[in-house]
Amino acid sequence: MVRFTVLASGSKGNSAVVSGGHTRILVDAGLSCRELFRRMKLAGEDPAALDAIVVTHEHQDHVNGLAVTARKLGIPVYFTESTHRAWMRWLAPRRQMTYAQWLEQCRRQAAERRAETDAPEEDAECEDPGCEVQTVQPAEPAPPASPKEDPTWLPAVEYFEAGRPFAIGDIAVSPFTIPHDAADPVGFVFASEGVRMAFATDLGYMAPNVKAQLKGVDLLLLEANHDLEMLRDGPYPWSVKQRVLSRVGHLSNDAAADFLASGYDGQAAYVILAHLSENNNLPELARVAAERALANRASLLANRLLLARQHEPLSPISF
Numbered sequence: 001m002v003r004f005t006v007l008a009s010g011s012k013g014n015s016a017v018v019s020g021g022h023t024r025i026l027v028d029a030g031l032s033c034r035e036l037f038r039r040m041k042l043a044g045e046d047p048a049a050l051d052a053i054v055v056t057h058e059h060q061d062h063v064n065g066l067a068v069t070a071r072k073l074g075i076p077v078y079f080t081e082s083t084h085r086a087w088m089r090w091l092a093p094r095r096q097m098t099y100a101q102w103l104e105q106c107r108r109q110a111a112e113r114r115a116e117t118d119a120p121e122e123d124a125e126c127e128d129p130g131c132e133v134q135t136v137q138p139a140e141p142a143p144p145a146s147p148k149e150d151p152t153w154l155p156a157v158e159y160f161e162a163g164r165p166f167a168i169g170d171i172a173v174s175p176f177t178i179p180h181d182a183a184d185p186v187g188f189v190f191a192s193e194g195v196r197m198a199f200a201t202d203l204g205y206m207a208p209n210v211k212a213q214l215k216g217v218d219l220l221l222l223e224a225n226h227d228l229e230m231l232r233d234g235p236y237p238w239s240v241k242q243r244v245l246s247r248v249g250h251l252s253n254d255a256a257a258d259f260l261a262s263g264y265d266g267q268a269a270y271v272i273l274a275h276l277s278e279n280n281n282l283p284e285l286a287r288v289a290a291e292r293a294l295a296n297r298a299s300l301l302a303n304r305l306l307l308a309r310q311h312e313p314l315s316p317i318s319f
């Protein structure tokens, strides 16, 4: 059976579970491990059954519980190489090392991963390491990394590239580049048992390659981040408003509706509006904009429209 469960969506954390055949994948781990497990159980998903975690990009709302969750379950994490690198910089900003030292650490970690057969236990909640940026400068040799002392240690790391589909067990994964201000951000189309599910949030705009990826999907999870007027009149500083509105920021209700009205093929049985801002949007505004867009195309009324939530999981969608 193919199943899609949104555990959380919004600027305070994003995560979903995709199941197909005998495989279960966690898409992003933006909540603490404990909260992810709590929500999985609420939604009837078994954390111990997860086979892998795939990561869209390194922003905190997508990776907050990543290391703890991967360690606890002893499962691999799939990143692009640039995202992995950016995540490590974010997690260990105070460790200063040269590029050569960093490469040496990666080699050592890879060797350790090969040598390790079982994953270490880690009970601590994920700590916010802060986000101060420090320049890389020659430093003393880095201390030997071990799973306990290295916050970037993972049981296994697998690299993928946008535009190159790969498989995790019974699920085919097609990562595609999205316009967003991260190192190498991606959206995904997951396919299993003939069902295709698209995951597209954190989009500055509906780029042509993204539109192309969202054709012929049975489930479409699409960002409807903000209402333009609420953002304009809202509490964010001007610089942040500019960032959200930019071509590498987030998709507005209107932009999502424009796509549903004119760029979308109407194939999905489910359209899920996602990554709604709690400060600059209201669920009803997002819903009305999308409903109006779909209503203008009578053929699309069979699409079920759902809104992903920040503070509770959606009921699993089964195919």
Ligand SMILES: [Zn+2]
Binding pocket: 057, 059, 180, 182, 202
């Ligand atoms: Zn982001």
Ligand SMILES: [Zn+2]
Binding pocket: 010, 011, 014, 059, 061, 062, 202, 275
């Ligand atoms: Zn995000």
